[in-house]
Amino acid sequence: xxxxxxxDNSVVVVIGSGAGGGTLSNELAQKGIYVxxxxxxxxxxxxxxxxxxxxxxxxxEAWLDTRxxxxxxxxxxxxxxxxxWICKTVGGSTLHWAGASLRFxxxxxxxxxxxxxxxGANLLDWPIDLKELEPYYAKAEDKMDVTRTxxxxxxxxxxxxxxxxxxxxxxxxKEVHTGRMAINSQPRDGRASCRQLGFCFQGCRMGAKWxxxxxxxxxxxxxxxxxxxxxxxxxxxxxxxxxxxDGVLYVDAQGQQQHQKARIVCVxxxxxxxxRILLNSESAIYKEGLxxxxxxxxxxxxxHVTGSVYGIFEKPVNMHRGTTMxxxxxxxxxxxxxxxxxxxxxxxxxxxxLPFLAAFLNPGDWGKEFTGxxxxxxxxxxxxxxxxxxxxxxxxxxxxxxxxxxxGLPVANxxxxxxxxxxxxxxxxxxxxxxxxxSIGAIKTIKVPPYPSTHNLGTNRMSxxxxxxxxxxxxxxxxxxxxxxSDGSQFTTGAAENPTxxxxxxxxxxxxxxxxxxxxxxx
Amino acid sequence: xxxxxMSRRGFLKASGLTAAGAVALSLTGMSIAPNxxxxxxxxxxNSEGQTLSRLCRVLYPHAHLDDMYYDAxxxxxxxxxxxxxxxxxxxxxxVAQLDxxxxxxxxxLSAEQQxxxxxxxxxxxFFNSVRGHVVxxxxxxxxxxxxxxxxxxxxPHGGYLERGFNDINWLPKN
Ligand SMILES: Cc1cc2nc3c(=O)[nH]c(=O)nc-3n(C[C@H](O)[C@H](O)[C@H](O)COP(=O)(O)OP(=O)(O)OC[C@H]3O[C@@H](n4cnc5c(N)ncnc54)[C@H](O)[C@@H]3O)c2cc1C
Ligand code: SF4
Numbered sequence: 001x002x003x004x005x006x007x008d009n010s011v012v013v014v015i016g017s018g019a020g021g022g023t024l025s026n027e028l029a030q031k032g033i034y035v036x037x038x039x040x041x042x043x044x045x046x047x048x049x050x051x052x053x054x055x056x057x058x059x060x061e062a063w064l065d066t067r068x069x070x071x072x073x074x075x076x077x078x079x080x081x082x083x084x085w086i087c088k089t090v091g092g093s094t095l096h097w098a099g100a101s102l103r104f105x106x107x108x109x110x111x112x113x114x115x116x117x118x119x120g121a122n123l124l125d126w127p128i129d130l131k132e133l134e135p136y137y138a139k140a141e142d143k144m145d146v147t148r149t150x151x152x153x154x155x156x157x158x159x160x161x162x163x164x165x166x167x168x169x170x171x172x173x174k175e176v177h178t179g180r181m182a183i184n185s186q187p188r189d190g191r192a193s194c195r196q197l198g199f200c201f202q203g204c205r206m207g208a209k210w211x212x213x214x215x216x217x218x219x220x221x222x223x224x225x226x227x228x229x230x231x232x233x234x235x236x237x238x239x240x241x242x243x244x245x246d247g248v249l250y251v252d253a254q255g256q257q258q259h260q261k262a263r264i265v266c267v268x269x270x271x272x273x274x275x276r277i278l279l280n281s282e283s284a285i286y287k288e289g290l291x292x293x294x295x296x297x298x299x300x301x302x303x304h305v306t307g308s309v310y311g312i313f314e315k316p317v318n319m320h321r322g323t324t325m326x327x328x329x330x331x332x333x334x335x336x337x338x339x340x341x342x343x344x345x346x347x348x349x350x351x352x353x354l355p356f357l358a359a360f361l362n363p364g365d366w367g368k369e370f371t372g373x374x375x376x377x378x379x380x381x382x383x384x385x386x387x388x389x390x391x392x393x394x395x396x397x398x399x400x401x402x403x404x405x406x407x408g409l410p411v412a413n414x415x416x417x418x419x420x421x422x423x424x425x426x427x428x429x430x431x432x433x434x435x436x437x438x439s440i441g442a443i444k445t446i447k448v449p450p451y452p453s454t455h456n457l458g459t460n461r462m463s464x465x466x467x468x469x470x471x472x473x474x475x476x477x478x479x480x481x482x483x484x485x486s487d488g489s490q491f492t493t494g495a496a497e498n499p500t501x502x503x504x505x506x507x508x509x510x511x512x513x514x515x516x517x518x519x520x521x522x523x
Numbered sequence: 524x525x526x527x528x529m530s531r532r533g534f535l536k537a538s539g540l541t542a543a544g545a546v547a548l549s550l551t552g553m554s555i556a557p558n559x560x561x562x563x564x565x566x567x568x569n570s571e572g573q574t575l576s577r578l579c580r581v582l583y584p585h586a587h588l589d590d591m592y593y594d595a596x597x598x599x600x601x602x603x604x605x606x607x608x609x610x611x612x613x614x615x616x617x618v619a620q621l622d623x624x625x626x627x628x629x630x631x632l633s634a635e636q637q638x639x640x641x642x643x644x645x646x647x648x649f650f651n652s653v654r655g656h657v658v659x660x661x662x663x664x665x666x667x668x669x670x671x672x673x674x675x676x677x678x679p680h681g682g683y684l685e686r687g688f689n690d691i692n693w694l695p696k697n
Binding site for chain 1: 581582583584585587638654658659661662663665668671672673674675676677678679681682683684686687688689690691693694695
């Protein structure tokens with residue numbers, strides 16, 4: 001396989017191999033551009049390393065390097081060193097992800113215009129609209145084999161879905177189906193179809209669920225233009241005298257520091273590490289960190305309004321059988337301010353195995369009532385709420401210089417306070433979610449607080465004007481034209497939908513732009 | 524108890540069966556008599572282990588779970604404490620506190636008093652370390668899963684596609 005010299009300054013260095021970085025790497029390599037992808041995590045083999053066990057896979061895949069938390073969100077109390085549940089592996093969080101792949105709605109890309117001024121929120125319109133994104137959404141759906149697009153049938157509904165669907169219909173909801181999922185309902189792209197294993201969060205042992213680990217990465221390798229370096233942990237991005245970035249400093253698998261030269265650097269470390277890398281790269285010219293003339297690097301951290309509702313029934317459900325996110329109710333995903341909040345939310349089935357349910361049902365809880373609920377495991381159905389949270393400048397990723405990582409660099413502190421709009425939305429969603437289950441006879445419903453963040457967004461946001469955000473409409477930093485952001489930290493606002501389809505669409509679009517600008521010798 | 528059981532029990536004891544080992548054997552279908560195993564502890568005393576095991580049950584009571592599952596959690600804690608002096612101290616002091624709440628050993632207290640003694644320690648570092656350990660160790664023990672109706676790994680069985688992923692039959696028809 002292709003290997004590049006550390007001094008080869010013709011390469012594009014991509015940091016991270018998840019949804020954003022993995023996709024961008026492949027798209028660039030397909031165009032004949034040389035790419036080195038630096039990934040902090042290990043390279044697992046889904047056929048050998050994936051097992052159907054929750055904690056075992058969590059310890060193999062999750063990002064467990066120290067982080068700290070602050071703010072009034074409950075995660076800071078329950079999981080002070082685990083603000084986010086995301087991966088450190090080749091393929092990034094596309095190992096853990098459930099596969100829900102929804103397009104943003106037109107009005108969501110113009111949140112400031114459509115929601116108006118919301119006190120305490122730092123709302124802004126995206127500098128792009130749905131029309132510009134549509135062709136890239138179409139490419140992303142095709143690439144990710146998304147069901148209910150490109151003539152691909154939906155997945156069959158499992159027990160957990162059937163309970164939610166029955167309740168939804170009873171309540172009068174209309175838009176209920178088994179979702180648009182990046183999970184093969186029939187063999188496609190050389191990968192098998194889903195056998196309803198029920199361990200989507202642990203890494204799909206069938207390879208039926210799209211993950212860059214076994215799609216984008218091997219495809220990029222096949223071009224001969226791409227090198228993956230696993231266990232390569234990036235410390236800093238370096239720049240030349242003119243202020244352009246010129247390379248990346250990292251620690252390799254042997255623990256040695258290396259410097260890879262680069263023509264262009266693209267950062268896709270997910271929304272906590274990406275701003276952290278920029279901030280840790282401060283220098284004499286860039287005293288506040290790279291690309292931070294706006295002061296917005298790390299700000300506007302979003303994580304979606306989340307929560308779960310579990311319903312306990314008299315008879316068995318067996319929610320653990322089959323796809324984790326097996327279906328969706330979309331009726332509440334409309335902007336209807338008369339509900340008492342702006343923005344909207346989706347309801348998606350979710351099931352956890354017994355080990356995770358015990359840890360996440362009500363973190364910290366114990367005693368008879370709690371174990372009484374766990375005793376009903378077999379009779380439970382579950383759903384997850386995902387809605388648009390408000391960007392707030394004070395919700396942010398900052399460097400915590402009191403705590404250092406294994407390389408001596410300050411760790412990321414994740415600060416989050418719910419906005420009143422977030423609280424109102426969660427309450428509404430809890431009420432509706434409970435009503436879904438109660439309408440078909442649930443004997444009890446349980447409202448579950450947010451898990452550590454699986455969706456991390458907004459910390460290098462896209463803006464039309466340089467002083468409002470970090471990157472332009474192509475994900476190119478306003479300050480340094482050969483430095484790009486290629487993950488969900490570009491998001492100007494979060495919308496109600498799960499983010500990955502949009503991350504992938506933006507990465508495909510960014511690859512086109514980078515190729516064009518390289519050809520024109522602009523970068 | 525019949526003779527073969529007796530002798531097996533004798534054998535198990537003689538071979539130094541740990542609680543974790545008993546848990547593993549029970550899965551193979553071997554019936555294990557109560558107290559046929561002994562907690563194997565390297566850092567804490569046996570009596571401390573007994574107290575901690577009861578604490579585990581007070582925290583996460585399930586009538587359908589045998590003591591050996593709680594004992595296995597304590598063995599895990601004990602192993603951690605071998606390398607972690609702070610934890611060892613915490614455990615020893617915590618047990619002493621549980622025993623002194625009513626000036627009667629914790630194990631001798633009524634169920635209500637045990638609960639009260641535990642509540643008094645809620646939020647303390649001792650309580651948090653034990654609770655944090657048990658909530659993972661207990662429910663991650665695959666031997667208890669079936670008694671909750673959780674079926675565990677499915678890939679080895681070909682998933683649920685042909686094994687009831689959509690077999691629910693009591694929903695209202697509409
Ligand atoms: C349990 C779970 C379920 C989910 N379900 C869904 C879903 O159904 N639908 C959906 O749309 N989204 C879902 N998501 C979210 C989805 O996984 C993410 O949105 C997506 O993977 C983010 O892509 P990314 O490229 O920004 O980051 P990631 O995919 O997280 O990749 C970032 C990579 O960068 C690497 N990295 C970070 N720092 C460094 C460094 N310093 N040096 C080198 N490498 C570094 C990391 O190791 C990681 O591999 C889910 C997430 C989880 C955890
Ligand atoms: S349910 Fe389907 S998608 Fe999920 S892990 Fe199993 S085979 Fe993969």
